[in-house]
Amino acid sequence: MATIEDVAREAGVSISTVSYALSGKRSITEDTRRRVLEVAQRLGYAPKAAARALAARRSSIIAVTTPLHADTDQTAHMAFAMAVTRAARDHDYDTLLLVHDDALEGMRRSAATSLADGIVVLDVAARDPRADLARELACPVVFIGLPADPEGLICVDLDFEAATRQALDVLRAAGHRTVGLLAQPEDVLARESNYPMRIERAFHRHADELGLSAVVVRPEPAAPARAIETLLDDHPDVSVITVGMTPDPGRPPLPYDAFPLDPGLTCPVAVDLLVRMVDGAVAPAGVTLVPPVQVTRGSVVPVSRRAEVQ
Amino acid sequence: MATIEDVAREAGVSISTVSYALSGKRSITEDTRRRVLEVAQRLGYAPKAAARALAARRSSIIAVTTPLHADTDQTAHMAFAMAVTRAARDHDYDTLLLVHDDALEGMRRSAATSLADGIVVLDVAARDPRADLARELACPVVFIGLPADPEGLICVDLDFEAATRQALDVLRAAGHRTVGLLAQPEDVLARESNYPMRIERAFHRHADELGLSAVVVRPEPAAPARAIETLLDDHPDVSVITVGMTPDPGRPPLPYDAFPLDPGLTCPVAVDLLVRMVDGAVAPAGVTLVPPVQVTRGSVVPVSRRAEVQ
DNA sequence: CTGTTAGCGCTTTCAC
DNA sequence: GTGAAAGCGCTAACAG
Secondary structure (H helix, E strand, O other): OOOHHHHHHHHOOOHHHHHHHHHOOOOOOHHHHHHHHHHHHHHOOOOOHHHHHHHHOOOOEEEEEOOOOOOOOHHHHHHHHHHHHHHHHHOOOEEEEEOHHHHHHHHHHHHHOOOOOEEEEOOOOOOOHHHHHHHHOOOOEEEEOOOOOOOOOEEEEEOHHHHHHHHHHHHHHOOOOEEEEEOOOHHHHHHOOOHHHHHHHHHHHHHHHHOOEEEEEOOOOOOHHHHHHHHHHHOOOOOOEEEOOOOOOOOOOOOOEEEOOOHHHHHHHHHHHHHHHHOOOOOOOEEEEEOOOOEOOOOOOOHHHHHHHO | OOOHHHHHHHHOOOHHHHHHHHHOOOOOOHHHHHHHHHHHHHHOOOOOHHHHHHHHOOOOEEEEEOOOOOOOOHHHHHHHHHHHHHHHHOOOOEEEEEOHHHHHHHHHHHHHOOOOOEEEEOOOOOOOHHHHHHHHOOOOEEEEOOOOOOOOOEEEEEOHHHHHHHHHHHHHHOOOOEEEEEOOOHHHHHHOOOHHHHHHHHHHHHHHHHOOEEEEEOOOOOOHHHHHHHHHHHOOOOOOEEEOOOOOOOOOOOOOEEEOOOHHHHHHHHHHHHHHHHOOOOOOOEEEEEOOOOEOOOOOOOHHHHHHHO
16 A cells, blocks of 8 residues: 555655645646656555545545435435435545434434534435434534425425426416326325425415416325326326426336436535535525426327327 | 543543543553543544544445446345445444446545445446456455356355245145246346346256256246236246345335345345454455345245135 | 553645 | 645554
8 A cells, every 4th residue: 555655755756745746736847746646656546535534634525314214215215325425426525324223323423523524414304303413513414305494404405396386387388277286195294304295385376376276186095096096087188297206217217297306406416515515615504496307208298189199 | 623632631641541441442440431431421522533544544434336227126225235334333334335337436446545444345246347346456345246256255145045945845845846936037137146047046956856847937028027927827826935035125025925135134244244354354255145034924825725715 | 550652644834 | 846844633552
């Protein structure tokens, strides 16, 4: 394991020159810079993470908490964790995985030991204990998702309201006059982050604004399919848009138009924010809503052309 | 952020005493030990990870590579990553997540910079480039899964052969004389780690040994259900056992008897092995097969009682 | 049982 | 543009 000293000696310069040549934090004669780089390369030199972290007072590591509620979509979690990891790498950060069992302990520990420079919280629940912890931790924390009370927190989430409104706009533009919402079951409403409620509210309000007649169908946890059947019984020819579903990177997407909850959209924003705070920027406590992006797959059919589609 | 020096001063001892009092690496008078602990507690002291890592030449971090093949079960990956994380915590290690995009680069980097003390490789493919890299890396690596050529590698996997044999034993004991194997599609066989082949081989061999007549049905990638129908057409009353399926922690298990590929079984073994190597134990290059554990859910019905079950 | 001290390998002033 | 040197905060000999 070559050290910076080996490189310095071999290149005939001081260690600070090596450090600067590699970090680019001060100007170096092009000639010596190349020489240093060449030697470093030849010796297979790479700065030790621990030494660098100790001296720079920064670990370049972001911790990620991913609780695993028994009923929550695991695949989505993985997608988010990976998206965060990817975004973090773009800023030269690595990500540490914290397990649910002791999310709180994990957050405390990584803050207290300076293991991580910041924390990203995933799968945020409405009443999430990590929210309170975050408020008292002297360590930057960003939530991906919105707890019931985001006061004093930094949160990033999809703009579900906008997505819902735009979905209605699309349906309306296609000539529909009745819109249905396949809502979340009661039990999910209670536990989950508040986005289902945000969707429902936006749905009703905007349907009103557009003069659409609005129908909400709420599945029973026991027989989820029943709700859909009910909807289809009344309206056999229906256009469909999904709002806030996370695409499964492993499977072909459902054939519906969508305003997806795309990890690739929210996670980079969250990581950007976090990195900026680590770099000492003032904490812009508040909620960042990421604008939705529509995905079209042909499940919205203009009313006028419905006959042809059959 | 209190340092070890603050604690030492406040407790009226030397810093080494503080260090040892906290690590327990040498005996300390019960009295001073308590005093040190009390002060540490009061000051909210926690050893900085970077300083500790630099001095101890050990980061207490394990890196985890989790490629995300488009077609592989994401949920399972998450379960494995979490199981590794949990097992690592039991040894006071944290886990770093490496992304697929540059699994190789990530492994190289965490080894070269001593970011991680060891690496766990998940979702091992038959011909996995990470296998070659592992052989040349001066860093302990453990594979969870078996590549085609495990030469010189340390691998942990479920004993699929044993699971298959035991499944046949169970069926045989229930009075069955014909056994069917719902095999993997060709395309999976080619890419995936070699466990499907191990299952098939063990299936044929042991069926022979037991004098059972063996039928293999291989689904077409395009129409997977067809294979099952074929099987059921010939044998409408069938007992079922699954081998090597990873239970989805988020959903109720399929109602079949099973010899599951349980992350909770393999991951702790792999982490134990890895930690031992980090601690300097000689690398026991080789394959560790974890014995399968049967889960009974009533899908195996004794032939003699079949009529009643209807 | 406890204290002293020499590093661990970098980053970053501070001088030149 | 470059070098010398002072830490960063801890662990682990080594010496009592």
